[in-house]
Every structure is written in structure tokens, then in C-alpha cells.
Amino acid sequence: MADAGAQINATATADAAAAGRRHGIAGIMMFPEVQAVELLIAVSIFVAIHSLRQRRSQGLPSWPLVGMLPSLLLGLRGDMYEWVTSVVKSRGGTFTFHGPIFTNLHCVVTADPRNLEHLLKTRFGNFPKGPYFRDTVRDLLGDGIFGADDDTWRTQRKAASLEFHSSEFRALTASSLVELVHRRLIPVLAAVEEVNGVVDLQDVLLRLTFDNVCLIAFGVDPGCLRPGLPEIPFAKAFEDATEATIVRFVTPTAVWRAMRALGVGHERVLQRSLAAVDEFAYDVIRKRRQEVAGAAAAAARRSDLLTVFTKMRDAETGAAAYSDKFLRDICVNFILAGRDTSSVALAWFFWLLTKNPGVEEKILDEIDAIVAARRKTAKGGEEEEELVFQPEEVKRMEYLHAALSEALRLYPSVPVDHKEVVEDEVFPDGTVLKKGTKVIYAMYSMGRMESIWGEDCRDYKPERWLRDGRFMSESAYKFTAFNGGPRLCLGKDFAYYQMKFAAASILHRYRVDVVDGHPVAPKMALTMYMKYGLKVKLTKRDKSKL
Numbered sequence: 001m002a003d004a005g006a007q008i009n010a011t012a013t014a015d016a017a018a019a020g021r022r023h024g025i026a027g028i029m030m031f032p033e034v035q036a037v038e039l040l041i042a043v044s045i046f047v048a049i050h051s052l053r054q055r056r057s058q059g060l061p062s063w064p065l066v067g068m069l070p071s072l073l074l075g076l077r078g079d080m081y082e083w084v085t086s087v088v089k090s091r092g093g094t095f096t097f098h099g100p101i102f103t104n105l106h107c108v109v110t111a112d113p114r115n116l117e118h119l120l121k122t123r124f125g126n127f128p129k130g131p132y133f134r135d136t137v138r139d140l141l142g143d144g145i146f147g148a149d150d151d152t153w154r155t156q157r158k159a160a161s162l163e164f165h166s167s168e169f170r171a172l173t174a175s176s177l178v179e180l181v182h183r184r185l186i187p188v189l190a191a192v193e194e195v196n197g198v199v200d201l202q203d204v205l206l207r208l209t210f211d212n213v214c215l216i217a218f219g220v221d222p223g224c225l226r227p228g229l230p231e232i233p234f235a236k237a238f239e240d241a242t243e244a245t246i247v248r249f250v251t252p253t254a255v256w257r258a259m260r261a262l263g264v265g266h267e268r269v270l271q272r273s274l275a276a277v278d279e280f281a282y283d284v285i286r287k288r289r290q291e292v293a294g295a296a297a298a299a300a301r302r303s304d305l306l307t308v309f310t311k312m313r314d315a316e317t318g319a320a321a322y323s324d325k326f327l328r329d330i331c332v333n334f335i336l337a338g339r340d341t342s343s344v345a346l347a348w349f350f351w352l353l354t355k356n357p358g359v360e361e362k363i364l365d366e367i368d369a370i371v372a373a374r375r376k377t378a379k380g381g382e383e384e385e386e387l388v389f390q391p392e393e394v395k396r397m398e399y400l401h402a403a404l405s406e407a408l409r410l411y412p413s414v415p416v417d418h419k420e421v422v423e424d425e426v427f428p429d430g431t432v433l434k435k436g437t438k439v440i441y442a443m444y445s446m447g448r449m450e451s452i453w454g455e456d457c458r459d460y461k462p463e464r465w466l467r468d469g470r471f472m473s474e475s476a477y478k479f480t481a482f483n484g485g486p487r488l489c490l491g492k493d494f495a496y497y498q499m500k501f502a503a504a505s506i507l508h509r510y511r512v513d514v515v516d517g518h519p520v521a522p523k524m525a526l527t528m529y530m531k532y533g534l535k536v537k538l539t540k541r542d543k544s545k546l
């Protein structure tokens, strides 16, 4: 055998030498070219076979070194959410994304309700937010509920849950909304209507919910929603800090850490805006502690989260249960959770109404019936100066509830969410998950799966939520806009109340028309903003109809 090998080698060397002799200097130079071409052909065949195999197994071509990144980049050029939807659908609900080597882009993406139930409820403990998420958001969110797991999360969840279900808190949410909608939102819209102007409704709604959630979390009104729509330093700092934090998710960890250490780029913006957020937060906390310590009448009346948590005492020592830093984290997390979610949902809802006038008619009929019933029972037929919807009336708006749920099904405020696998696991659909795998669940895609909602899944049909005219909720693992299981959105009831109150108050007074030609598209962010806002014109309704 050794001899045969040696003979082949000798023949090859002789052939090569002959080729070199035949071509002289040129032959010597050509020889490496021949090798390069052969190598290129070999690599091309390998890539083609590999890519075809991957195309079959994952629905996307996967290339050596860069994995599926080229497809992702192509997807990012268009509508990212639609791209994910098409891929996830082609794979029957779940697919594995292979990112480039040495990156943290590998993940499993799922839109299968069975997997969602497994992940959010059945095996909840095996799918925490995880250290990657926590480390990335820690500068902004600290140990607050959004990034926390285990006991840190449980303690806050329990305390906040008690508070969210208390009658004082409900009263606060109702009264703060009356104040914001009637003293601020309606006057701002009236001013626009009077001059036949155009306004970005998404911006107005974002201001409304930012002020509202600050009132609930801090007991302080930043005043974003005011005539002239002024820029408020705290709101601006909060927005900048959130955006700079999001950039970290698409930047390799070592890179943003280095940028943070050097104080450059987005990290510089983050540091500056965090300083402004903290200055505002610690100032409010200091004053509130003084108020609580002095047993001031004002503190006794307050039921915002900050006051409630400030009053909590350690059972053994009787000292304040929470540090200033922890109080800051609690408030910042609630503001993040509640500031944009309801407003972007409302923006999509108003846009859907302009496309579906039949739905708007039904909402108006429902509101008209409620208003008519109130007028019938009003003593001596007295007319109110201004119609303010009462909590029990808002509760009776079942069609509106369905129309908002349907908007959230198609445009969930949180379009995708993420978890990390602690121990090796298998999803109910058979997908194998290795320890440390990131799992993305695609809420936006779930609203567009025929397998979940039927052939008409892309149609806006509030009726799918109604049985005999009453709203019927869906499984949280099918309609995942509010998450599900132990981490179900804490603000869900409040958000519905807020959205219904604001929507009914606007629709009762104004017809909202999107400006002709205004482009509507989702922005690629952690929240489902409209990329270009929602430019609208308003027309006063004819009240004599009522």
C-alpha cells in the first residue's frame, strides 16, 4: 500500500512538473490558479448542497460562517414582522434561526399556541427572562419587575398585584383618566378641529398614556399632553434611554460594554438620559419619603405605586422595606410597561376604524345607547355640561372591548417577546431546545395564522370575540398580546379601561379621518409604533343625533 501511495504521489509530481515545463513561467503561475478554481467549485458545491439541505430543513438557506443572516438582512429591508410570519408559517409554526458563528443571534422562533402554553405556564420555571436580557436592560431597569426573575420578580409581582386590584388604585386610575381626557386630551383635539388642522394622533395618545402612567407610578403628572404639545425633559430622557437600551440588543455584548466604558455612541446617550431620569426619580422619591414620614394628609390620600411601596415596612425591624434605588426601579419599570402599550394599540385601532366604517358605526351605536340610557334615568331630564363616561358604563361597552381586542390581535403592542431556556427541553411540537437557547415568541405572527384564527385571520372582525353580543375572552396562549401564565400583564384591566375610556370619549365627539396618502407601517422596535405616526383630521359629530 505504501508503495502504491508513493507511486501516485510520484506520478502527480511528475505530471505537475511536466505541466510546469510545458507552460514555462506561465505554467508555474497558473498552477495555483487551477487549485483556486477547483477550491471555488468545491466550496460552491458544498454551499449549494448545504443551503439546499437547510432550505428543506429550516425553510431558510443557511450559509457557512454567516448562517441565516443574509435572509434576515433581506427580511429587514421590508416589513420584518411579515417576513417572520411567512417563515414561521412555512415551517408549521416554529423554526430555528441559525445566526453567524460567534454571535448571540441563534434562536428558536415560535407562533404555536401549544408551545406558548408550555413556555408561559406549564414549564414557566424553565423559561425565565434570563441573564442575557437582564444584563442588557439593567442600567435602565435595575432590579425592576420587567427584567427580574425568581424571588426578585415574585416579591414585586405579589405586592404590585395586590395594589392593582385594590379599590383605591381603581379609583385613582378612573379619576386620573377623567382629568387627563377631559381637561387635556379633548381641549387639545378641539383646538386642532377648530382650525381644521392636522395632528399626529399617535403622538397625542403617547403623551396621554405617559402622563397617565406617571400619575399611577409616581403620583406625579409630567404634563406632556398640553396645548402646543411641549417637549418635557423627563419624558424625552426616558424615551432616549429606552431607545439607547434597545440598540444593545443588536450590538454584540462586548462591543456595547466597551462603548459604555469609553462613554461613546449610544452608550453616551444612555448615560446622559439615565442621569436625567434618575435626577427626576430621586427627587420625587425624596419628597415622597418626607411626605410619608410627616404623615402628611396628602400622603395619606395617595394610592400611587411609589407611595404604597414607600409606606411598606420591614416586618422585623420596622424600617423602610425598600431602598431609594429599588423604589426608582419599581417606578421606572411600571412607566416602561404602561407608557406606550395602550397608546400604540389605540393608534392602530383608530386606523383600522377608518378602513372598516361598519365597525365604527357599531361602536357609535353602542355608545349612543349608553348615553341614551343615562339621559332617560337623569333626574328631571337635566343635561350635563360635559358627558363623562362612568366606570360601569365603560364596562358595558362590550363591542368596543371586542374591537380593541381585535386590533391587538392584529397589531399587538409587544410584537415579539423572548425567554431563555434553563435546562434542555422539548416543545410539544417536537422542537428540541438546548440549555441557553433563546426562544422568541411571535405575537404579531400568531394573529396571522390560519391554523389559529381561520381563513379570515387577516380580516378585522370584532364579531369573532362576541357570543350573543357579549365579549368572550380567548385563551392567553392563542391571544398573547398580554402575555400569559404567571407573567400575564399586570396592567391588562387598567389598559382596557384606559383604552375604552379614551376611545369612547374621542369617538363620541369626533370623526377621525386619516390624512389622504399618509403612509402607515409598523416601526421595528420592541413596541409596535406606527413608523410615521398617524396624521389625522377631526370633524365634530352632530350631537343632535343622540
Ligand code: HEM
Pocket: 145, 146, 157, 213, 216, 333, 334, 337, 338, 339, 341, 342, 345, 408, 412, 413, 414, 417, 418, 480, 481, 482, 483, 486, 487, 488, 489, 490, 491, 492, 494, 495
Ligand atoms: C394594551 C396595553 C398593554 C399591552 C398589550 C401589554 C402587554 C404586556 C406584555 C406582552 C407583557 C409581558 C412582557 C414581558 O414579560 O416581556 C406585559 C407585562 C407587564 N405589563 Fe403590560 N401591557 C399593556 C399595558 C400595561 C399597562 C397600562 C401597565 C401598567 C400600568 C402594564 C403593566 C405591566 C407589567 C407590570 C408587566 C410585567 C408583569 C410581570 O413580568 O410579571 N401593562 N404587558
